[in-house]
Amino acid sequence: MNVGTAVCTAEDDRPWLHVRRELFEYGLLPFPSLVHLDGVASLQGRLLSHATDQGRKRVGTSGIAGALCLPEAQAHLVLDTLASVLPDDGIHVDSLSRGAIDNIDSVGADIDDLIVFLYIQNYRKLQPRPHRDAAAVADIWPSNSAFDKFLHSLSPLQMRIARRSVPFQAEEEAHQLTWVQKHLPSILGLLAEFTIDEDNETKVVAAEKFEHLGILFQVHDSNGNSVQLNQAAPFFANSDPHMPAAPVPLYQVLDWILEHICAASEHAFEKGSMKDNGPLYSTGQEVDVTMVDAGSSTTAPSDNTSNGLGQLYRDWSPERVTFVDAVTRASVFKGEADVKGNSLKVSNCHDTSIYVLAPFKYASVFGCSDSIIVLGPVGKALRVEHCERLQLVVPSARISIANCRECVFYLGVNQQPLILGDSHKLQVAPYNTFYPKLETHLAAAGVNPAVNRWDKVLTLGVVDPHDSVSHPAGIADTLAEGATIVHPDRYMTFMIPRFSEEEPEQPLTMSNPFLLPKTYLLAQQQRVTSMENLRKVLKDAPLSESNKRELSNAIHAHFRDWIYASGNVRHLYDPQL
Template identity: 25%
Template sequence: MALPGTLANGIFQHHFPLGLSVAQGEQEQMESNSDRRRTKRTENMEETACIPSLCTYTQGKKALTSDLWGEPRPRLRGARPSLTLVCLSRALQLSVDTLQFLLFLYVQQLHKVSLRRSLLGDEWPSARTKSPSLSGKSAGGNKNWNDQEHLAFVQSHLLDMLELLLEPEQLSASSHSSCSSLVSFEAVCALSFLLEGTVSNSGSVRPLHELALRQPCHGHNGYSKVSRAFSLPKLESWLRSSLTANPLGMTVCLKAGKKLAWAQQVEGTTRRARIACSSRVVPEVSPMVIMSQVYRQTLAKSSDTLVGAHVRIHRCNESFIYLLSPLRSVTIEKCRNSTFVLGPVETSVHVQSCDNIKVIVVCHRLSLSSTTGCTFHILTPTQPLILSGNQAISFAPFHTHYPMLEDHMAQVGLATLPNYWDSPMLVCRDSGDASVFRLLPPSDFYTFVIPFEMEGDTTETPGGLPQEYQEVLSQREQKVQVWQRMVKEAELTRDQRKQFQTLVENKFYEWLVETGNRQQLDSLVPPAVSSKQAAG
């Protein structure tokens, strides 16, 4: 099933003043929900074979059971192995919360394809689609970046979503709700997939079903302890009266977030990196960092600002970006000709609409949509997901390190095994051609050096390299040693050595220019004392 990939930044993000907010990309509430009620209905293999793309777009929600994604599954205390448990385990591996999945499919309508517009020759997504600027003003119709669009969608379709969650006996003959329809507690739990918030500005974020069970709210949402259900008209009214835009979402971050000054411009560039982080800190919600329109720069940072953050990288071009801290999630969108070196990512890295970029990362999950000519050096315990619209993708083993890398991996719960960097999953039909990706040939493989000094204990690539790649590196190293020995045994005079050194340097300079690496080296030159980056 090919699902639109445009919700990869998170399903929705809205806030209810009394506490309901549309869930931010990876909400931790899903973890507690799935433990309390694993699944209402267990689907068979045929019915769930196309579901793996779900977790890609929900960024960490445990809608699919843990085994499918390589996460630890809680053990059954006191249970003895049996055929029944084996069958149950296999069924759960292929199961998904039905009501949550229905909601997930429904919210895909946020991005509808206009067939009439397609017939007129317009492309979708439209080339005119733009994102808000860092001033917070909307510059176009990119709904991923616009929390007001999310709010409007929920307000317009709230009744439809509630009816979608009703039990059949609560529907009329015309398949619609009535004034006497009751919404089950399980259905409200499913809505927690999308909605969460706070009570009386307490700052503590809670899922919708916890807020709905508060005694003061029962008179407003029609909850009955006897039936353990909600009156649909009252619940709808309560939700509508409480729903507002998310104060922790991307729009607010762009408009009122703290602006971060990092590396300075490279001489001759005409743009300046614009970076913002969420100014409001809530314990249950990870901070958000947005990077937009970085052009021909090298940006590097390892700080508390990034720890556990959701990072959104947008429209960066011809740049080298190093984010050397443990991160919560990363989305890279509409970037070109750039290299991204990321610290360990606890949940997912989603790359969309990018051309000729290189991503180097240890992450729990990687998903790709509409990318061309990109290379991914990864260490991941789950299969990389290749969604629709990808071309000429290369996968290669993770091949770098920095001193704090293993400590950061431990913080986000990632290890060196298992590692499925070389086993991508083709999810969508238009990705069915295996030629859309390749494993990088060992002959094209080189290690990557992170050019910054840090404190820490990691001195080599975690987990090492596959044998065939390590052998190629060893062969190159032997050739260098042979070359050095040859030069030493040539017994050149001082003038000859000087002339030879000049020749080698000239050839190296030509190589830097031809490969574009000169820009990267030039951008590593420290700025003047008066223009050093802010602490951020």
């Protein structure tokens, strides 16, 4: 079958299917034996046998654990991760995507959504091999993500220095698209059923099964407006809900998707000022990407510069995403008026103070070092990867931390923080700040300040011994390090600088809405009492006026020396810029 990619053009009024990047960026789990490409179909029967309601075909944590032979904690993580990446807007929205975090087990997962989700886990998974010679590794599909080979060996500083060779967002999106094209027949096969037509057995896809592809695709018209998946497909559009459309042969559904699928970046290029550089990814032939192909396409991006694609990759930014990228020795502030869309990406920042005070559904912090980052509430999922000496202050429904070192996380988090990969010397503490619109933003994002599981860290991430990345000897047999808890005596409230004189809406948030554990609250109260006592002692000390001035000058001098030596002097000046 010809597996090509349609060419998106702004003048074409057909609907366009784009792969949902959230599924790949926030939905992949580190369980080497979670599922294999050739074993997904056999799971359907086992999941159905564990369904809580056979009519509804839904399964909870215990059912997932039984069907997949997983521990309860990992099975719950599968269910929770699925809940975080299911689409939550539109007409056909599954109840799991909008359920309360502490109630997802009673809601359960639709088995068809779960099956597609499990298949997608193979995007970065490698098939086990008895040996690790180069030929065996290079012959495996699916290939790793275009980013993977750069991430395990480079520090954040090295990644900034070698940035020209690191893949860009558009390249990762192209890799996701190619993988979906390659595996689309198998994914559709999971949703199809057999029917007998003129004595021939044919696979067909019913309308209610077709809806489950909404976890994988989002649909836009030529103007960029969202379209319901069922309404975009001509064979299911405008069907009577009381008399559903007849099932459609699988090959017809497959042909229609392949005709309308394209990269979102490709559509953006066509609508932008560089559309004369030619279409992207329109090969008109079957596309297969091996590990060698993926690696060569990312290590030599200059090969595309002759036709303008290299520049296009770098100038493109996906819609509905706010970026803070490559900031060094500066302060950045963004409020609601400065952000676009429901996703945030902070990347490759060094020696920086970043404040992004707005609600988001998804956020990622990547490759940052020696920085303080304060974020508004993240309602679905937050990922922190490849950071060093970072202080992150954030309220979030979920957070996963991978391959980070010497970082401190001040969290208001509704689910267990997840630590993965090669992480070292991490610390966690309760959320420690507030700003005027915080409670309004918490409600908008759906983060519950009454629930904070900051200290219930779940540590996973056994390094897969069959992956294509070289690891130090023995590391394949070790678990990721956990995190230590910041001692109450070292816990302090973080005061956010005032960047604007504009008065926020009422009511104002006047204190930290997350309840502090008693030991931290007592330590804070004791610190305040000690400061008040010291202030009183200095004020009442029997000193002459000249001695008081000398003492005041000495205190100011020590403070000035500290604020310059620590680099915190920037906090005094940048808010005024």
